[in-house]
Amino acid sequence: MLRRRGFFSWTRNALAAAGVTAAAPGRAVAQTAAAGTDYYDKLGVAKIINAAGTYTALTASIMPPEVQAAVAGAARHPVRLAELQRRAGEYIAGRLKCEAALVTSGASAALTLGTAGCMTLGNRAATKLLPLEVSGLKHEVIVQKGHRFGYDQAVRNCGTRFVEVETLAQYETAFTDRTVMCFFYNAAEAGTISRQEWVAVARAKGVPCFIDAAADVPPISNLWNYTQMGFDLVAFSGGKGLRGPQNAGLLLGRKDLIDAATWNNSPNSDTVGRGLKVAKEQIVGMVAAVDWILAQSDDDILAQCRQRAERIAAHLSGVPTLSHEIFVPPVANAVPHLLLRYDWAKVGKAPLEVARILREGSPSIELNPSTGRTGASAGLPDAQNAIVVGVWMLQPGEDLIVAQRLKAVLV
Numbered sequence: 001m002l003r004r005r006g007f008f009s010w011t012r013n014a015l016a017a018a019g020v021t022a023a024a025p026g027r028a029v030a031q032t033a034a035a036g037t038d039y040y041d042k043l044g045v046a047k048i049i050n051a052a053g054t055y056t057a058l059t060a061s062i063m064p065p066e067v068q069a070a071v072a073g074a075a076r077h078p079v080r081l082a083e084l085q086r087r088a089g090e091y092i093a094g095r096l097k098c099e100a101a102l103v104t105s106g107a108s109a110a111l112t113l114g115t116a117g118c119m120t121l122g123n124r125a126a127t128k129l130l131p132l133e134v135s136g137l138k139h140e141v142i143v144q145k146g147h148r149f150g151y152d153q154a155v156r157n158c159g160t161r162f163v164e165v166e167t168l169a170q171y172e173t174a175f176t177d178r179t180v181m182c183f184f185y186n187a188a189e190a191g192t193i194s195r196q197e198w199v200a201v202a203r204a205k206g207v208p209c210f211i212d213a214a215a216d217v218p219p220i221s222n223l224w225n226y227t228q229m230g231f232d233l234v235a236f237s238g239g240k241g242l243r244g245p246q247n248a249g250l251l252l253g254r255k256d257l258i259d260a261a262t263w264n265n266s267p268n269s270d271t272v273g274r275g276l277k278v279a280k281e282q283i284v285g286m287v288a289a290v291d292w293i294l295a296q297s298d299d300d301i302l303a304q305c306r307q308r309a310e311r312i313a314a315h316l317s318g319v320p321t322l323s324h325e326i327f328v329p330p331v332a333n334a335v336p337h338l339l340l341r342y343d344w345a346k347v348g349k350a351p352l353e354v355a356r357i358l359r360e361g362s363p364s365i366e367l368n369p370s371t372g373r374t375g376a377s378a379g380l381p382d383a384q385n386a387i388v389v390g391v392w393m394l395q396p397g398e399d400l401i402v403a404q405r406l407k408a409v410l411v
Contacts, residue, residue: 049365049398051358053333053390054215058366060239060246061393063285067244070288074281081267081280088283089258092250092290097224100258102251102265103238103283107214109276110235110251111154115141116272117233117261118181118208119158127264130272131159138180142171142207146190147183151212155183158272168193168201175205184231186213187332189379199230208232208257214249215332217241218298223252223290233257238282240333244289248282302328302335308391308399309338315403319410321346329379337368337380338389340406347410351387357409365402 040047054060063071085103092101104110119137120126126137141155145164156162160180165171171193182202184195195211202209209230214237216222226234233253239246251261266277306326313324321343326336344350349357351372358365368388370380380388387406391399 046364049363049395049401050393051389051391051398051402052366052368053337053392054237054240055369056239056246060237061241061243062395063245063289064243064292066292067285067288071245071281071285074284079280084280084283085262085278088287091287093252095290095294096227096250096252098227098234098252100253100255102258102261103278103286104235104249104251104265105247105276105278105282106239107212107235107237107249108151108154109273109278110249111151111210111212112157112276113261113265113273114210114233114235114251114253114257115155115158115160115181116264117257117259118210119160120263121208121257121260124260124263127268127272128270130264131157134159138178140176140178141181141183142174142179143183143185144171144188144191144193146192147185147188149185149188151214152183152185166192168197171198172201175207179205179207182207182209184209184211186211186216186226187379195226195229195231202232203230208254211235215240216334217293218301218334220293220296220298223293227252238286238289241335242286242289242293245282245285248278248286248289250286250290305336305391308394309336309389311399312338312389312391312403312406313340315400316340316407316410319347319407322410327381331379333379333390333392335392338391339381339383340387340389341385342387342410344385349409351383351385354387354406354409358405361405363401365405 048058050058052058088103089101093099102113104113116130119130119134119139129137139160140163141160142163142165145166148164163174165174182198184198199209210233211226211231212235213222213226214235217236218241223236231253233251236242236250238244238248238250251258264271265273266275268274309326316322319342323341325339327339328334328336355367355371358367368390370383370388372384374382374384389402394402
C-alpha cells in the first residue's frame with residue numbers, strides 16, 4: 001500500500017502523464033465538467049420524457065436552474081454540517097412561518113425522524129433504544145384506518161405500533177399512557193375525521209399531531225397552512241412541487257420536536273436516522289428550492305400546466321372518438337392532468353398498450369401510471385378506458401413531442 005507521501009507523488013506523475021499539471025487537479029475536474037460528459041449516455045441509461053408526474057421511480061421533478069446552481073455551488077466547499085443544518089433550518093422556518101425546520105433526506109425520512117423526535121422528546125438517551133427496545137417508551141401511534149398507506153413503514157421504522165380508529169368517538173377514546181403521536185395522511189381518500197378535528201382532539205390530549213403532506217404543493221400556502229392549523233409536525237417532499245433535490249425533504253413544526261428529531265438524525269451515531277444522511281448539497285438545494293417556490297405563484301403554475309394540456313388535446317383533435325378532460329386532483333399533485341378518453345375497440349389500441357408503445361419508443365415517454373387502470377390513487381379518476389398525461393414535469397417543447405407520438409399511435 002502507498003504511504004501518504006508516495007500516494008501524492010504517484011498522483012503527480014499520473015497527472016503529468018495525462019497532460020494535467022499536478023498543481024491544478026481541480027482545474028482538470030472543471031475541464032472534464034466543462035466538456036459536458038453525459039453520464040447517462042456513458043452508462044447507457046435512457047433519458048425519458050416525463051409525462052407522468054413527480055414519481056420517485058421516475059426521479060421526481062427537475063430542479064429549476066437556480067436550484068441546480070445552488071447545489072453545484074455547495075459542492076465546491078466543505079462546511080460544518082451541524083452549523084449548516086442549524087442555519088438552514090432557521091432560515092427555512094422563518095420563510096415558512098413555523099417555529100423550526102429540518103432538511104431531511106426525503107419525506108419518508110422526515111416521517112421517521114419526526115416520529116423518533118416524538119418518542120425521545122425530553123429523553124435524549126432514548127435515541128439509542130429505537131427501534132427495538134421501545135417497550136419502556138411511548139410508542140403507539142393513532143391513525144385513521146383509511147389513512148394507512150404504502151409509506152407508513154417510515155413511521156413504523158421507529159418501533160411504533162399503529163392503533164387504528166374509524167370514528168371520532170373511537171379516536172377520542174383511543175389514547176393511553178403509551179400514545180406518542182397522532183398521524184394524519186393528508187392525501188388519503190378515506191377516513192371520516194377532518195384535519196381540524198384530528199388536531200383538536202390531539203391538542204386536548206396533549207399528544208403531538210403529525211401530518212404527511214409530501215406531495216401537497218401547490219398550493220404554495222400549504223407550506224404554512226398545516227402548522228398554522230395546529231399540526232405539531234409536517235412532512236414535505238423536496239423533489240415534488242418544491243422542485244428541490246429528489247433525495248431531500250422538509251420536517252416543519254414545533255421547535256422542541258424538531259430538536260429531538262435532530263438528535264435522531266445523521267451524523268449522530270447509534271440512532272435510527274444514522275443512515276438518513278443528507279448532504280450539504282441537498283441542504284443548500286432545499287434552501288434554494290424554498291426561495292424559488294416562494295417567488296412563484298399558484299396561478300402561474302396552474303396556467304402553464306393547463307396550456308400544455310390544451311396544446312396536446314388540440315393536436316389530437318382528429319383522433320376518432322377521442323374526448324378530453326383537464327382534471328386537477330384535490331390534494332396531492334394538485335395541478336392539471338390531461339385525461340384522454342376514447343373507444344379503444346374502434347381505435348384498435350387499449351390505453352395500456354399505448355403506454356407500452358410510448359415507453360418503448362425513442363425518445364421514451366412515460367405516461368401517468370393511472371393510464372388504463374382502475375382504482376387510481378392520489379385523487380385521479382378511474383382511467384381504465386383513458387390515457388392520463390401528467391404535464392407538470394414536461395420540459396419546453398416536450399408537450400408537442402408527446403402529442404405527436406400519441407397521435408401517431410392512435411390514428
